[in-house]
Amino acid sequence: MPLPILALAIASFCIGTTEFVIMGLLPEVAADLGVSIPSAGLLVTGYALGVVFGAPVIAVATAHMPRKPVLVGLAMLFVVGNLLCAIAPNYWMLMAARVFTAFGHGAFFGIGSVVAASLVPRNKRASAIALMFAGLTLSNILGVPGGTALGEAYGWRATFVAVVGIGLVSVAAIAWLVPAGIAQPSGGGLLGEVRVLGKLQVWLAMLISALASASLFAVFTYIKPYLTDVSGLSTATVTWVLLLFGGGMTIGNIIGGRLADWKLMPTVIGTLLMLALLLVGFAEFGAVAAVAVFIVFLWGLLVFVIVPPLQIRVVEAASEAPNLAATLNQGAFNIGNAAGAWVGGVALSLGVSYANLPLVGAALALLAVAVAVMSQTLDRQLLVTHAAQ
Incomplete structure (x- = not known):
């Protein structure tokens, strides 16, 4: 390093x-x-x-x-x-x-x-x-x-x-x-930093960040009752499972950086799709303790595979003056944290069981996929326009 x-x-x-x-x-x-x-x-x-x-x-x-x-x-x-x-x-x-x-x-x-x-x-x-x-x-x-x-x-x-x-x-x-x-x-100073916020791709990247974070926190906020009530784990075991989640985050972070250097938007879209599928699997098989533990590890890994690509996406989209946009992207993650926890709480209050709560996270991940596909499509249209000129 x-x-x-x-x-x-x-x-x-x-x-x-x-x-x-x-x-x-x-x-x-x-x-x-x-x-x-x-x-x-x-x-x-x-x-x-x-x-x-x-x-x-x-x-x-x-x-x-x-x-x-x-x-x-x-x-x-x-x-x-x-x-x-x-x-x-x-x-x-x-x-x-x-x-x-x-x-x-x-x-x-x-x-x-x-x-x-x-x-x-x-x-x-x-x-x-x-x-x-x-x-x-x-x-x-x-x-x-x-x-x-x-x-x-x-x-x-x-x-x-x-x-x-x-x-x-x-x-x-x-x-x-x-x-x-x-x-x-940048030479444009504050005006230059604010000007790049007029770019649609900057806002789409931040929206993906917020939705990806909301997908996590809609479920992870309530992970302890999920693992104890649905998976049947003891409170002491949950602590170790959460450490395993952190280990997955660390590994996923490094993998995400390397994949993003290779193929940025395919990494974002592919990872979000895998997150959605994993959360569907969590809802389906989370009652099996060993499976639930393995899913939590993979979940932590995939969650942080997405972080470096999303941050570099904002930096690239606002390349002329990236500091304000890159900082706002951190706010977008935290807005997603709060919104996801709120959405999960509303779902539970409306009668969604802990066992089915991962489906809410999966739906949010699929929304993020839709935004990411839209962003990539705009990239391709821009390349075609430049090639034709």
Whole structure:
């Protein structure tokens, strides 16, 4: 792994741990701050909303600035944010600290993906983005369980202090290893960044990202009751199955980068089709415990095969000024997270059983396929038009 991308991966590990570790600490946070567990769960929602609203604000505010100082500043924002989380005296201060921290999330991954892509030859750009995102996937395997165990042993605040330490390492790594002058803003500045948002292909790419994410969270939000009630697994076993899901994510991330460098849109369309089929299989055979466990692993793999291609798709569609669009794509993923969880909840409230909930995810994946096919068709029409001129 090129050292500058390693620096970005360390930061993405820190950010991923920050985002997800709170889920394993909800009982401890709730007991310490005197709130209910559902209220503590809103700390997850607050972070997601911070990502969605913070991404465009930070991207616009930094559109004219050199990329390296921006990345250092965003990594430092996570250090300060996690420190504020660690010392928050009450629930609302912790909520404010979580939202503040989340403001840098989308911008870091958006700008970081543009920087990572600029560090390698054109035919390796998706793989470079995948390497940066490897830190995010590894956070689900190492950071979240490790942070949860630390919080259970020494209190939830100790987890955030540990993340502060990792964040400081990432700040130092970016400052030392990422070259100055890399992936500088376009000459058009903020106006150029906004202008590319007029491109249909940029919006189609972000819509695919949102639908793919919604397909995941419509089911994954309720994966614990699915695995216990439908597949018959114990609560302790579910923890290990979720680690297996994280392992699949890590493998899929690397595969997705390589496939996207080879055939970008066929990778997107083919993977989404396989996701839809897999979720149909989950609904059909999820009651068999061994099959369910294997499907969860494949699900994690396929879910992250799609991430590097979708990020590089946005970067390419907005190639003249990609920073704002790449950042907004991270917001699109998080909109999909929230929308998917909501759609899954509505389906359950309307009487859809846990056993059939994967069919909802499959339907959303097929919608993403339809949008991806439309996008590829537009590409081909454009090539034909250029050839005729």
